[in-house]
Amino acid sequence: MKKDILIRVCMGPAGIAAGGKDILDEFKRIFHEKKIKASVGKKCSSHQVGCMGLCASDVLVDIVIDGIKTVYQHVKPDMVEKIVEDHIIGGKPVHRWMADEILVDFNKKQMKIVLSDCGKVDPEDIESYICADGYASARKVFSSMKPEDVINEIKLSGLRGRGGAGFPTGLKWELARKAQADTKYIICNADEGDPGAFMDRAVIEGNPHSVVEGMIITAYAVGSEKGYVYIRAEYPLAVERLRLAVKQAEDKGFLGKRIFNSDKNFNIVIKLGAGAFVCGEETALIASIEGQRGMPRSKPPFPVNKGLWEKPTVINNVETLANIPYIIKKGHAWYSSYGTEKSKGTKVFALTGKIKNTGLIEVPMGITLREIIYDIGGGLDEGKNLKAVQTGGPSGGCIPASMLDIKFDYESLAQAGSIVGSGGMIVLDNDDCMVNIAEYFTRFTQSESCGKCVPCRIGTKRLLEILEKITTGNGEEGDIEKLEELSEYIKKTSLCGLGQTAPNPVLSTIKYFRNEYEAHIREKKCPAKVCKHLLIYAIHKDICTGCGACKRVCPQEAIVGDHKFPHRIEHIKCIKCGACYDICRLNAVGRS
Secondary structure, three states: OOOOOOEEEEEOOHHHHHHHHHHHHHHHHHHHHHHHOEEEEEEEEOOOOOOOOEEOOOOOEHHHHHEEEEEEEEOOHHHHHHHHHHHHHHHHOOOOOOOOHHHHHHHHHHOOOOOEEEEOOOOOHHHEEEEEEEOHHHHHHHHHHHHHHHHHHHHHOOOOOOOOOOOEEEHHHHHHHHHOOOEEEEEEEEEOOOOOOHHHHHHHHHOOHHHHHHHHHHHHHHHHOOEEEEOOOOOHHHHHHHHHHHHHHHOOOOOEOOHHHHOOOEEEEEEEEOHHHHHHHHHHHHHOOOOOOOOOOOOOOOOOOOOHOOEEEEEEEHHHHHHHHHHHHHHHHHHHEEOOOOEEEEEEEEEEEEOOOOOOEEEEEOHHHHHHHHHHHHOOOOOOEEEEEEEEEHOOEEEEEOOOOOOHHHHHHHHHOOOOOOOEEEEEOOOHHHHHHHHHHHHHHHHHHOEEEHHHHHHHHHHHHHHHHHHOOOOOOHHHHHHHHHHHHHHHHHHHHHHOOOOOOHHHHHHHHHHHHHHHHHHHOOOOOOOHHHOOEOOOOOOOOOOOOHHHOOOOOOEEEEOOOOOOOOOOOOHHHHHHHOOEEEEEEEOO
């Protein structure tokens, strides 16, 4: 009996790294040998893992037979033949390799708008996107809507910028529309640089045409004929697929002159960024496109009035633009039915850290942290307790486990001392030191400061120095108060968002984990046993058998003792690298 067979293999970065290409080739080889006619295609999801967003289950493979989909997880090339024989030919799925209830739970509380077509469309084939109603929204606005109607639709939807600031998107468009100028620009901000964040990259890798279509609609609403995508050069797959998407859209007449058979023109230029975090700030990004050093300037004037080459410019990030086609397609009432009163719609997050189900998720605004961590993320590994959730990247803050029922929206997080940010979410457990976390993010922002303004350039340096004092056992009474005072000055006086938010990790960890700072300063101890300068290693004589494993790995020859007799550590030589602790299988090496 003839059947429609479709096999989709995750070919995102993680899928490729886990062997996705080999699996795809194996399906093709076996189909050729057995003379099976099937559609075997690459399927890049919106994230690193695959179509389901569940990173822990990579490589994911969909087998769709006559519309009935079965998902296999952890697929390896040597599993392919059995899947073909038993499932595709024999009609009996291989149950032990199928994605289990974890996948069901992972998706149960998600609401996918931006990610709805990721994993369903081939990111390298415009026809695949068109078959999923792609470019229908752009066609609709050109054929039946005035620019003011489009702007009004976005305003009514309540969409706010997903890059972190949360400015109303429709209002930004309206201001740019009203600005008087002969030229206006649209910029897609794809300069994603937060540690632990990969949302925008994954959206472009999984469905680049949704971003292109969003830019076309934005250009029509604002009255622009030229757009830029500012994207990191270190995102090679995203850049490759974006370039291909732009070329395919040009060939279809969706970009270029007289697009959609109208009298409108619109072109997109892809500008590669060099990977400076500050270039995520809109005025620094503009300077970079203009060929200048990527440094911010004071505002006003805002870019909607004087932006790129002093022309009115709309800057939206990837996720914001990817929302646009779906809002136009389904209407503002549908979109605004999700979320809270002031934070409408959904938000894409990169869920990482000490959690079982790492991956990319999209959830309605207003969902609680508890639902994200436990219902979607599956909680932490057995025996581990949640300590905090770091949101908003290096500009965000740490929310303690005691506040798990907080709603995830712009207002609630700001009240808690953090931000939504672009969408990074890092889960921390009791093995994480909060002073060390603050030091890590401060080191990042300090090194990424462009140096233009003194509060950011010098202030973050002084913050980092104090944190280093504390984590190396040289903290003094009054250091916590200095951190708090200096942080407030930096927030109030820095030129741009980088400096204005850089102290957030410091202030939030002091607010919720002050006792850890005090333990470092007063007791010279790191409660989480992370800060190595505060650790003391010792060998338990009653447990040590004198096997010599620790002695052999010690780079300082700090461990002494005869074979088959208990060893000991000469602390004057010990550099606290932890090699002896890691190698000992008997747990004879203690750490305090």
